[in-house]
Amino acid sequence: MFGNKHKWARKIGFGFGPNELPPTDVESWNNSQLTSNFKSVGVAKRSLDVGVWPEEYNFSFEDRLRRAGEYDQGKKEIEKSKKLTSVEKKKRVRTLRDQTDVALFDVYKFWNSAIYGDDMVKQRLAHFWTNHFTIGGGGRRNYVIGDFIYRVIYGNLNSSFEQLLYKVTTHVGMLDYLDNADSVGERSESAKWARRNGKMQGLNDNLARELLELHSVSPDRMYTEDDIRNSAKILAGWGANTDSVIRKFYREQRRDNPAIGSLEKFIYEPYFKDRAEPGRKIVLDKKFHSGKKSLRQLTTMLANDDFTARHLSKKLAIHFIGESVSESEVDFIYNVWKDSKGNLDEVHKEVLNVTARSKERKFLWPSTWMFQAIRFSGSSFLPGFKGGNASFAKAVPSKLNYEPKKILEELGNSFWESRQPDGYSEKKDDWVSTEHFDRRIKVASRIYSFQPDRQGEEIATLLDFSDNTKMAIDKTSSMRDKFIVALCSPDFMEV
């Protein structure tokens, strides 16, 4: 049923590297991939002995806010200094940025886990959901994107869609990116105060709109502008800009404020009653009372809507199976979604089952393609840590390594980039252009520079490439170019 194991592992994960033994029982491997608790993401250089990602670089939400606060505060002090020249100031700010950075570690972890991690299927699912709930980087949001990916998305892969939707909607990154932090109920205490003082405060319906259009029911549900407006009213009061969360957290921490309990509530569930819209709201014919709990009721209703099940079953199918997925293939996933009430373990399991039966081919995202190329070939493009205790600075000499982040940006496929809330495209056409191929070919060449164990011809054999592609590899003169032809052929770009 699962055919060539190497191909199967690429279809739903990142493929098996030269040092990885494909499982004998694929079905139980699938299940353990979906439900196991993986302790670490592996980070060793071309060794069977995969190390543990250093705990000190698993940043908690609090760590992130603290480091961002330290950066802001330190930068202010450096810039105030009268002794330093402007060149020295710049240099110190740069050093400070490297010392307090979080995003580059997150990106590094993102690469490492894809290339060395033992949880490849869960990661692919995390990529899918991170894209579904797009939040973009830029400014202080860079500090919280890793939290969004690892704690909220990855951390809820074994729960229900209902739970995931609520957690995502209430995360600071989402509330900030889609402007809900700026939305204030027009009849709220805060807006009344603002009006008395000649200021304006009001609703911003950006998040409400995307919550319905992209994240849950989709326009097929035929909701009205009133539904969006009332959802925005339910959402009003939720959120604070990442900047202000960082400022407040940092300030209170430094004061060693005994009210730290409420601070925790503030960062995990940033809700401000004085900005909330009082009164009842009606969304899709259902009544909601005022108060904080109404958002959970709203996301629960949306998560359990039939159109959400349909919309997301199709989206999952397209992501793993391919653009031309059939209605009946979607139906299998949809039925499981309905029966299990959006239990993600059940849904994901069915996605794998349907994928295994399908003959469709999926054109992979550039990032997925690249991670697979590195992992499958055994290239040490990203060196990883030797053992579990090497420091990040040693793994990447002298200063923080920006290349992993940059390459994802070059490929047009970085979760840390600012981008449209509908996320990266699932369509092949959107990824085929001269510039995209230019980048793929150059990245393939770069991967080859780090001594892959598997060469072009071996890759072609293991993955049952077409005769036509095998012939092209055969005709290519150098080992490097054979490798590039293999990686940039449809046989590797699609799976």
Place this chain on the structure above:
Amino acid sequence: MLTRRHFLSGTGAGLFLSGYPVHGFTKNAIEGRIVVVLLEGGMDGLLAVPPIGDDNLFKQRRALVASNPLKLNPLFGVHPNFEKFSSMLLNDEASIIHATSFPYVGRSHFEGQNVLQGGMLEPFSIKTGWLGRAMDIANIAGKAMSLETPLIIRGANDFDNFYPARIKHSRLPSFETLRLIQSTHASKTAKVIEKLTKNSMKMGGVSQARDPLSLAAEAGRAMREKDGPRVAVIKIPQFDDHSEIGTDTGHHPELFTLVDRTFGKLKSELKEEWNNTIVLTMTEFGRTVKENGSAGTDHGYGSVGLLAGGLINRSSVVANWPGLSNKDLYEKRDLYATIDYRSICAACLEAAFGLDHDLISDRVFLDKSIPRTYGHIFG
């Protein structure tokens, strides 16, 4: 300037007086060029080109009117950051279309972008773009100055993109290897790789910068070549701000400066080809007339289109002004779009490609009822 009344009376008179070519006539002699500047995120047209003669403007959005707009006529002013564009207006080589939009009222970025690029009334109903279809009919080549190929240019037989890669320590392999990669792909993808191979042969002196201005410069350079592309698409993102969008200074005004310089750069790089060029901006929707609670505006309907290039002979502000009092607004919140922007795009295609209007209406926009506005812009 055309107010509602003038516009209506002007339509007939203009057609009559200027003696436009009859349908079916194509101006094959002109090798016109089109540059589309996509303003992604929904530009606030009332901030860019404020209708300062409409008292309701100040009632509806007191804090969001630039303090010293350049006055164009009794009704309209233009934000002072449009410096170069203003001198183009004075030079009779630019025009403004106001209270306009693609016929899309859903206020979603994705649907809106899809409608304005696809050119269909129904979002996501077509996989090619209106510009691409027109290029296909006229057999014209184009270039997208971005990493991805925007929908607007899809459907064209001959297009390419430009957005220089920055991958350290890496370059393309030999032409022989590129050809072998090409041989593994099916026709459509193979064509893309063939193009890449061709491009890599003439690299050398190409600028590697890729901000909108550098891309505009590269587009201008490529388009002035004898066999260069005659179409370019440039994106200026980040108009999607909802809070503190700025009035005299700030985020939206900074973007105006960028758009303005893009016009300037295209003119200076196109050199004499500027005379055969029309540059037009497009944005997926305008913004709410009233400011929201956070000194910004939210997704709306009608906005503004900026046109420049030597194909224009006489500057004008073309508008059928709907008014800004509450009862004049679309759903009591948005500026009405009284001019279908498809008709403006059609006029630009007619001017640059020499295609017949009915053909454009029918085969590019797949809608026979698109009015001909050519005379108001190029007459």
